[in-house]
Amino acid sequence: MARFTRRKFLQASSAGLAGILASHRAPVFAQANTVHLLRWNDFVPAADKVLREVFAPEVQKALGITLNLETINANDLPARATAAIQSGSGPDIILLLNNYPHLYASAGVDVGALADEVGKAQGGIYPPAARLNRVGGKWVSMPWSLVPALIAYRKSWFDEVGAKSFPKTWQEYHAVGKKLKAAKRPIGQTLGNTFGDAPTFTYPLLWSFGGQEVDAKGKVMLNSKGTLASVKFMTQFWKDACDEGGLAWDDSNNNRSFLSGDISATLNGASIYVAALNAPDKFKTDKGEPLHTDIQHSPLPAGPNGSHNYHTAHNHMVMKYSKNQKGAIEFLRWAHRKENLEKWLVVQKGYAVGTARNWEKHPMWNDVGPSLAPFKVAAAGQSRLMGHAGEPNQKAAEAWNKYIITVMYAQACSGKMSAEESVKWAAGELSKIYTT
Amino acid sequence: MGRGRAVQDLHHLSAEHARVSRLTRLLESEKALAAALLAPGVAILALFIAYPFVMALWYSLTSIRVGDAGHFVGLANFTKALNDTIFQQAFKNTVFYTFWATVFKLALGMWLALLLNRHFRFKRVIRASMLLPFIIPTVLSAFAWRWMFDPTFSVMNWMLYHGGVITDRLPFLSSGDWAMWCAVLVNTWRGMPFFAITLLAGLQTISPDLHEAAALDGAGAWHRFWHVTWPLLLPVTLVVVVFSVIQTFSDFQLIYVLTGGGPANSTHLIATYAYQIGVGSGLLGEGAALSLFMFPVLFAVVWIQLRYLKRMDTA
Numbered sequence: 001m002a003r004f005t006r007r008k009f010l011q012a013s014s015a016g017l018a019g020i021l022a023s024h025r026a027p028v029f030a031q032a033n034t035v036h037l038l039r040w041n042d043f044v045p046a047a048d049k050v051l052r053e054v055f056a057p058e059v060q061k062a063l064g065i066t067l068n069l070e071t072i073n074a075n076d077l078p079a080r081a082t083a084a085i086q087s088g089s090g091p092d093i094i095l096l097l098n099n100y101p102h103l104y105a106s107a108g109v110d111v112g113a114l115a116d117e118v119g120k121a122q123g124g125i126y127p128p129a130a131r132l133n134r135v136g137g138k139w140v141s142m143p144w145s146l147v148p149a150l151i152a153y154r155k156s157w158f159d160e161v162g163a164k165s166f167p168k169t170w171q172e173y174h175a176v177g178k179k180l181k182a183a184k185r186p187i188g189q190t191l192g193n194t195f196g197d198a199p200t201f202t203y204p205l206l207w208s209f210g211g212q213e214v215d216a217k218g219k220v221m222l223n224s225k226g227t228l229a230s231v232k233f234m235t236q237f238w239k240d241a242c243d244e245g246g247l248a249w250d251d252s253n254n255n256r257s258f259l260s261g262d263i264s265a266t267l268n269g270a271s272i273y274v275a276a277l278n279a280p281d282k283f284k285t286d287k288g289e290p291l292h293t294d295i296q297h298s299p300l301p302a303g304p305n306g307s308h309n310y311h312t313a314h315n316h317m318v319m320k321y322s323k324n325q326k327g328a329i330e331f332l333r334w335a336h337r338k339e340n341l342e343k344w345l346v347v348q349k350g351y352a353v354g355t356a357r358n359w360e361k362h363p364m365w366n367d368v369g370p371s372l373a374p375f376k377v378a379a380a381g382q383s384r385l386m387g388h389a390g391e392p393n394q395k396a397a398e399a400w401n402k403y404i405i406t407v408m409y410a411q412a413c414s415g416k417m418s419a420e421e422s423v424k425w426a427a428g429e430l431s432k433i434y435t436t
Numbered sequence: 437m438g439r440g441r442a443v444q445d446l447h448h449l450s451a452e453h454a455r456v457s458r459l460t461r462l463l464e465s466e467k468a469l470a471a472a473l474l475a476p477g478v479a480i481l482a483l484f485i486a487y488p489f490v491m492a493l494w495y496s497l498t499s500i501r502v503g504d505a506g507h508f509v510g511l512a513n514f515t516k517a518l519n520d521t522i523f524q525q526a527f528k529n530t531v532f533y534t535f536w537a538t539v540f541k542l543a544l545g546m547w548l549a550l551l552l553n554r555h556f557r558f559k560r561v562i563r564a565s566m567l568l569p570f571i572i573p574t575v576l577s578a579f580a581w582r583w584m585f586d587p588t589f590s591v592m593n594w595m596l597y598h599g600g601v602i603t604d605r606l607p608f609l610s611s612g613d614w615a616m617w618c619a620v621l622v623n624t625w626r627g628m629p630f631f632a633i634t635l636l637a638g639l640q641t642i643s644p645d646l647h648e649a650a651a652l653d654g655a656g657a658w659h660r661f662w663h664v665t666w667p668l669l670l671p672v673t674l675v676v677v678v679f680s681v682i683q684t685f686s687d688f689q690l691i692y693v694l695t696g697g698g699p700a701n702s703t704h705l706i707a708t709y710a711y712q713i714g715v716g717s718g719l720l721g722e723g724a725a726l727s728l729f730m731f732p733v734l735f736a737v738v739w740i741q742l743r744y745l746k747r748m749d750t751a
Contacts, residue, residue: 081502410698
């Protein structure tokens with residue numbers, strides 16, 4: 001038997017490498033139709049399971065595409081996107097939240113044809129979702145889903161303090177929350193430096209008191225009576241009704257606190273309910289009933305300027321640097337087909353909903369039960385985006401990423417600044433962003 | 437035919453010999469040998485230290501943002517940073533964090549080194565286990581600490597509450613001041629073994645005769661430490677402090693995992709804020725300018741301490 005010496009190995013591998021370099025082509029295994037998709041670790045783990053165990057084999061069979069799904073912490077997505085764009089290599093498709101498509105607009109492939117196709121077939125894409133993905137008239141990314149943010153609350157605990165239905169106004173919510181906190185069942189809300197549950201609470205709170213970041217032309221309007229009223233309200237509400245540890249919470253703390261019975265209400269997606277539903281023996285009420293039977297959902301209360309909500313948008317950007325743009329778009333086209341996307345949406349049970357109107361009519365809503373019913377139309381009711389009343393552009397994304405609106409409330413609630421000082425500070429920070 | 441081949445071989449051999457001789461002569465020259473030996477190190481430094489530094493310098497002078505090369509803006513990014521209240525706070529936080537963490541690491545590290553320098557049972561096992569906080573990846577240990585400080589599920593709050601020490605949860609990470617001190621505590625926990633082991637190595641080079649002589653002269657434990665141990669340990673201490681200041685001033689992982697810069701930006705350091713702006717928001721030019729503010733401070737610290745060491749050497 002001939003010996004395979006080190007010298008022979010080096011000769012063979014050098015020849016192979018020289019061949020690859022001379023051909024200016026990647027080896028065959030790297031040229032396969034692989035699509036690398038970067039997403040977050042879903043708060044509904046079953047949804048990631050669908051992508052791995054259903055989408056991957058089915059898209060392989062249907063289109064010959066090998067789906068390489070990578071999931072990371074949502075707070076780390078922008079860092080990965082920046083690194084990939086600057087180095088010109090990385091995932092073929094990246095999940096971008098909210099207004100990030102505007103931040104990375106120059107790096108996205110035009111997916112206008114796909115958006116038109118999906119919009120026409122599925123009853124039209126919600127206008128806010130379209131605004132987040134269209135930059136200068138071009139679709140730089142494709143809306144995938146929306147995560148409606150509603151208040152999950154313990155019905156029996158609210159009943160016990162005399163709130164037979166969920167409070168309609170912030171003042172009523174304050175009064176109920178005060179009683180709940182006195183009973184060691186505070187309201188839980190993050191005001192931490194985190195991407196989701198903090199801004200989905202603070203921006204609508206600002207709007208419902210009549211505050212806004214900018215006017216339609218992008219002039220900063222934050223330092224207003226409405227903003228100040230909202231910060232003053234929040235400071236008192238925080239002290240009287242909330243778990244003050246929320247200043248250090250990220251997006252997962254309220255889920256854990258609610259499920260462990262430490263808080264009575266929190267603004268969240270449906271993930272708390274879904275977790276309780278999936279583990280009825282683990283999560284129980286004080287009476288031993290499955291916890292999910294005691295969870296109800298409600299939109300945020302109304303302020304002097306009405307009720308507003310913000311729902312986190314999930315968008316997929318096909319990257320310009322991708323060597324497989326065609327494969328990536330084909331994958332998205334396949335994934336957005338009703339018969340495929342519904343497999344993913346059904347396991348979400350309302351945590352994530354479709355971005356086109358026809359999904360409101362899907363039969364899944366007949367099975368989810370009354371507690372999740374508000375999630376069906378929540379996304380359709382959204383009218384405002386971060387950066388209101390201006391565009392959800394790069395400036396709005398920068399302000400969101402610096403947590404300016406959230407920090408404005410956090411500073412006042414923690415006593416670091418007075419309400420007036422904090423509003424002035426936030427308006428100043430916004431001005432620096434919008435005037436450069 | 438055979439003769440011709442032999443002549444060819446001879447020519448080949450002599451050419452080979454000449455080449456080898458030239459190489460030998462070259463390597464016999466000290467300057468050339470030094471250059472050859474230094475070259476790989478210099479290349480690595482140039483590639484991984486100098487190049488990114490020069491790029492950061494260039495980025496800081498431009499309006500580059502993710503996906504857009506931008507244009508030259510002079511010192512505009514630096515001016516913007518100086519007027520940025522979050523950066524001002526991050527700078528103050530960084531100085532505070534570095535100062536206190538270094539003070540605690542030095543004091544506790546010295547104390548630990550003096551204890552470990554004594555003879556006791558299981559000395560080697562204890563010395564080795566003491567390095568654990570330093571060995572565990574920072575991200576992992578920071579996560580563990582984050583759980584211990586968790587606003588709702590903190591094990592420390594649980595113990596203090598059930599032990600009857602407190603009636604309300606302590607705001608470990610939800611109060612700005614508490615969160616900063618928690619960060620200092622974790623940094624001290626992580627960095628103290630480095631101080632202790634290095635100082636222990638220094639202590640072991642001090643001859644016991646000096647202590648015996650001082651003791652015979654009537655010096656107590658404190659006087660022996662202050663007049664014998666401390667002066668002899670000073671050069672090692674200064675080097676450790678320089679390393680520690682550099683690492684702590686540019687710390688990122690610990691704060692990123694423990695607090696994310698919150699609450700209300702109270703624990704942002706220069707590195708975490710620069711990351712948030714440069715990488716998170718894609719404003720690469722502004723992020724580079726923010727991070728470069730660390731350079732003059734660290735350069736000054738290193739220069740002053742090295743100059744002091746040099747003066748001690750010549751004294």
